[in-house]
Amino acid sequence: MRILKRARTAALCLCLLSAALPAAASGKPDYVIRENFFVGMITDIFMNMGDYRGKTIQYEGFVLPITAENFGEGPEKFAVVRIAVCCGPDDMPIGFACMGKDAPPENAWVRVTGVLQERDLGNGDPPYPYLDVQELEVLTKRGKQKVAM
Numbered sequence: 001m002r003i004l005k006r007a008r009t010a011a012l013c014l015c016l017l018s019a020a021l022p023a024a025a026s027g028k029p030d031y032v033i034r035e036n037f038f039v040g041m042i043t044d045i046f047m048n049m050g051d052y053r054g055k056t057i058q059y060e061g062f063v064l065p066i067t068a069e070n071f072g073e074g075p076e077k078f079a080v081v082r083i084a085v086c087c088g089p090d091d092m093p094i095g096f097a098c099m100g101k102d103a104p105p106e107n108a109w110v111r112v113t114g115v116l117q118e119r120d121l122g123n124g125d126p127p128y129p130y131l132d133v134q135e136l137e138v139l140t141k142r143g144k145q146k147v148a149m
Contacts, residue, residue: 016070033059038147058113080112083146100133109142
């Protein structure tokens with residue numbers, strides 16, 4: 001009887017402990033950005049960076065190469081983005097620059113998981129968010145490339 005009681009107590013402690021662990025410690029991302037909420041979540045992250053810095057984020061999108069002409073010299077070689085559709089010709093790529101892994105082929109559909117960090121360019125502009133990529137998987141099934149704002 002005493003052993004059964006201890007086993008139940010130990011199991012309860014393990015359940016409580018696992019519930020209290022942060023998502024990243026359990027191997028799951030802190031935030032998974034879904035297709036339907038893509039623009040809203042990315043915008044919220046940019047507007048409230050302090051709430052997301054250091055958190056693990058996962059989302060899908062297509063690979064957009066970063067060149068010195070369109071982003072300046074730096075360690076970023078690609079971004080994972082979707083196209084935010086608004087009105088008229090205002091479509092624009094939205095997502096995060098990525099560092100830490102080699103770039104997949106241009107336009108490949110990928111699932112990226114990484115820790116959100118900030119990089120200060122030292123030019124007076126505010127720091128911008130980027131993903132320190134932990135996992136990068138090329139997928140065969142594509143999601144929506146264009147998402148509504």
